Each structure stands twice: as C-alpha cells, then as structure tokens.
Amino acid sequence: MTSPSFYIKTFGCQQNLADSQRIASYYKARGYKLSKTMKTASEVVINTCMIRQSAEDRVTGLVKNIAKSASWRKKNKPKIVVSGCMVGMALRDETGKYLKALQKRMPEVDEFLPLEEVGFDYPALRQEVSHAWVPISNGCNNFCTFCVVPFTRGREVSRPFKDITEEISNLAQKGCYEVTLLGQNVNSYGTDLVKNSKGYKLPNTKTVKPVMVKHLGKYRIPTLFPYLLEEVCKIKGIKTVKFISSNPWDFSDQLISVIAKNPKIDRNLHIAVQSGDDEVLKRMNRWYTQYEYINLIKKINAKIYGAQISTDIIVGFPGETEEQFQNTVKLAKEVNFAYAYVSKYSDRPITAAHKAFTDDVSHSEKERRWRILNKLINHKSTPRTAVH
Ligand code: SF4
Numbered sequence: 119m120t121s122p123s124f125y126i127k128t129f130g131c132q133q134n135l136a137d138s139q140r141i142a143s144y145y146k147a148r149g150y151k152l153s154k155t156m157k158t159a160s161e162v163v164i165n166t167c168m169i170r171q172s173a174e175d176r177v178t179g180l181v182k183n184i185a186k187s188a189s190w191r192k193k194n195k196p197k198i199v200v201s202g203c204m205v206g207m208a209l210r211d212e213t214g215k216y217l218k219a220l221q222k223r224m225p226e227v228d229e230f231l232p233l234e235e236v237g238f239d240y241p242a243l244r245q246e247v248s249h250a251w252v253p254i255s256n257g258c259n260n261f262c263t264f265c266v267v268p269f270t271r272g273r274e275v276s277r278p279f280k281d282i283t284e285e286i287s288n289l290a291q292k293g294c295y296e297v298t299l300l301g302q303n304v305n306s307y308g309t310d311l312v313k314n315s316k317g318y319k320l321p322n323t324k325t326v327k328p329v330m331v332k333h334l335g336k337y338r339i340p341t342l343f344p345y346l347l348e349e350v351c352k353i354k355g356i357k358t359v360k361f362i363s364s365n366p367w368d369f370s371d372q373l374i375s376v377i378a379k380n381p382k383i384d385r386n387l388h389i390a391v392q393s394g395d396d397e398v399l400k401r402m403n404r405w406y407t408q409y410e411y412i413n414l415i416k417k418i419n420a421k422i423y424g425a426q427i428s429t430d431i432i433v434g435f436p437g438e439t440e441e442q443f444q445n446t447v448k449l450a451k452e453v454n455f456a457y458a459y460v461s462k463y464s465d466r467p468i469t470a471a472h473k474a475f476t477d478d479v480s481h482s483e484k485e486r487r488w489r490i491l492n493k494l495i496n497h498k499s500t501p502r503t504a505v506h
Contacts, residue, residue, distance in 0.1 A: 123151045125159035130167025136251040139242035166202035170464035185226040201231040203270035255301035263470040290355030299361040305368040308342025344376040351382045360384040378421045390430040394449030395442035426456040434463040434484030436475030458495040
C-alpha cells in the first residue's frame with residue numbers, strides 16, 4: 119500500500135508561509151509524504167488568506183478547480199483540507215454563520231483544519247537552509263478597524279523567549295545564517311508574557327519593568343522585542359536578522375538604539391503607516407498622527423545609518439476625501455519610502471469599519487489613488503499590492 123501524500127498551497131503573507139511549514143511537519147509526523155505536485159497528492163491543504171475579498175475568491179476558485187480537474191481525469195478527488203485565516207475566522211465566529219457560509223460556498227472541502235490544532239509545537243519543515251522565517255508571535259490585539267487579523271488569528275500570543283532563541287541556535291548549527299522574525303505586530307512581542315506588575319524576568323536574569331504606554335493610558339510591560347533582537351544577534355553563526363511587520367507605536371527609542379548598535383540587524387525597516395491623514399488614522403484606530411510618524415522616521419534616520427523605510431498604505435478608506443488622500447501623498451514625499459505595499463480598501467466582514475462606515479470611495483477612485491501612490495513611491499520597482 120502506498121503511503122498517503124500531501125501538497126500545501128499557501129496564500130497570503132510570510133506568516134502563512136511559516137504556518138505552512140508547521141502544517142507540513144504535522145503531516146509528516148502522521149506518516150504522510152510530501153508530494154511534488156498537487157495532482158499527485160492524496161491530500162491538498164490550502165492555507166488561506168482573507169485580507170481582501172480577492173484573496174478569498176482565489177481560494178474558492180482553487181477548490182472548484184481541484185474538484186473539476188479530478189473529475190475530468192476520472193480520478194478520485196484528493197481530500198481537500200482548508201486551513202489558515204478563513205478557518206480561524208470560522209472558529210471565532212460564535213454564531214457559526216461564517217462556517218456555514220464556507221461550507222455552502224465550498225461543499226467540495228472535506229476538512230476545515232484550524233491552525234490551533236497544529237500549534238507552535240510542530241517544528242517548521244523548511245526546504246531552505248541558509249534563511250528561515252521564524253514566527254515569534256501570532257495574532258494581534260490592536261483592532262485596526264479595517265483588519266480581520268484579530269478575528270482570524272485571535273489575540274496576540276507570544277512564543278516563550280527561550281523557545282525562539284533555542285530554535286534559532288539549532289538552525290544556526292545546521293547552516294542557517296539569516297533569520298526573519300515574524301509577527302503581525304512584531305515589535306510588540308512579549309507584552310502578553312508578563313503575568314504580574316513587577317515586570318518580566320528575562321532568561322539572563324534581567325527584569326524588565328512596566329512603563330507608561332501613552333495610547334493605552336496605563337502602565338504596561340514594554341515590548342520585549344529589543345531584548346529578543348539583542349539575544350538573537352548574539353547567536354553564533356547568525357549574520358543577518360530581519361523582522362516584519364512593525365507598527366509605529368512600539369518602535370521605541372530602545373529598539374532604535376538596539377538596531378543602531380547591531381550591524382547584524384537589517385537596515386530595511388518596514389513600518390506600516392496606512393494613511394497620512396490624522397482623521398483617517400483615528401477612524402482606522404491607529405494611535406499616532408502624521409506628525410508623530412514623520413518624527414519617528416526622522417529619529418530612525420538620524421540614529422540608524424543606512425536605514426531604508428518601507429510601508430503599507432491603504433487608499434480609499436471609507437470617507438477618505440481628496441484632501442485626506444493628499445495628506446498621505448505629502449507624507450510619502452516627506453518620508454521618501456524605499457517602497458510601499460499600496461492596497462485599495464477592501465470591506466471585510468466582522469471588522470469595525472464594515473459595521474461603522476460605508477465603503478463609499480468608488481472603485482475607479484481607489485484605482486486612481488493607488489496609481490498615484492504607486493507611481494510616486496514604487497516608480498523604480500514593480501507595483502506592490504500585498505499587505506501583511
Ligand atoms: S493592521 Fe496589523 S496591527 Fe492593525 S489589527 Fe491588523 S494585524 Fe493588527
């Protein structure tokens with residue numbers, strides 16, 4: 119009897135790519151072989167993204183194609199397993215409506231596999247040796263009003279500090295010299311690890327004390343990310359450390375100084391701005407102003423030699439006027455981004471923006487604004503449309 123085989127198709131961001139590596143390990147542990155093609159696999163796992171409607175539509179299209187192609191080839195349909203963000207959303211929707219809608223839309227799917235079933239315990243099955251994507255946290259607590267991540271992945275959960283440094287040490291021993299640390303809000307790493315008001319004890323016995331966090335209006339443990347970066351840089355064999363995706367609110371002076379002191383840390387810094395207009399930022403529930411963002415970038419440029427800033431921008435957020443869009447254009451000119459992932463606002467179910475606002479900027483207007491920003495920022499490279 120031939121052993122069962124699996125093939126994974128991944129949609130979306132690097133975090134999904136890293137999740138797929140853990141899903142692969144989960145299958146291997148159950149005796150499955152990795153199939154080189156989708157056609158030869160007995161099980162096809164689709165790791166989904168739902169950041170935009172178009173990402174969901176691509177998943178539905180693929181499911182239908184797999185089923186159709188099996189019937190044309192007069193072969194048994196492979197078992198179709200759907201995982202990732204769409205399943206995460208179904209899991210967290212207590213009404214059960216989203217799961218029912220998924221089952222109705224894709225009756226060909228045999229199993230919906232929540233990532234929680236896979237967990238962080240399965241080591242990633244990586245094909246590449248020299249570079250590794252290393253998730254350090256999952257989920258997000260920020261609830262930007264346009265974003266589905268807190269609903270698809272749940273609240274932020276940080277991996278234990280020691281687990282991460284041990285995993286990277288093992289990778290380095292096997293020849294890996296470049297790592298990219300991953301998290302939806304990577305620079306807020308560790309705030310959930312603190313269990314009491316005295317602070318957090320790091321593995322090297324140093325204790326990190328709570329600080330006042332302006333946008334929360336309360337004392338909270340500062341992010342442990344700068345400490346983690348320092349430790350990862352000390353690991354023998356690691357030559358380059360990258361990280362995505364950062365947000366402005368946890369890009370502290372301490373983090374800037376750790377990067378400035380450590381030549382191993384990549385100078386390409388991705389810091390999402392989303393809009394250059396204060397009113398739009400407020401409605402997006404992002405806790406900084408245009409002035410604060412520009413000041414942060416000035417500080418980074420003054421302290422980190424060779425820093426290159428990239429970003430994410432959404433155009434056509436509900437109610438965004440021409441004047442508000444022009445504020446984003448002004449910010450882009452002032453910051454001089456190396457590149458940007460510019461995306462057209464896509465109304466997503468469950469989000470606060472979907473409930474509170476009307477998606478009232480026309481498609482053609484979003485397209486016009488998208489072109490203007492792409493031309494301004496990405497004129498040296500191909501237009502970029504992905505977002506974390
Ligand atoms: S945009 Fe980023 S920071 Fe905001 S809720 Fe989504 S994942 Fe979190």
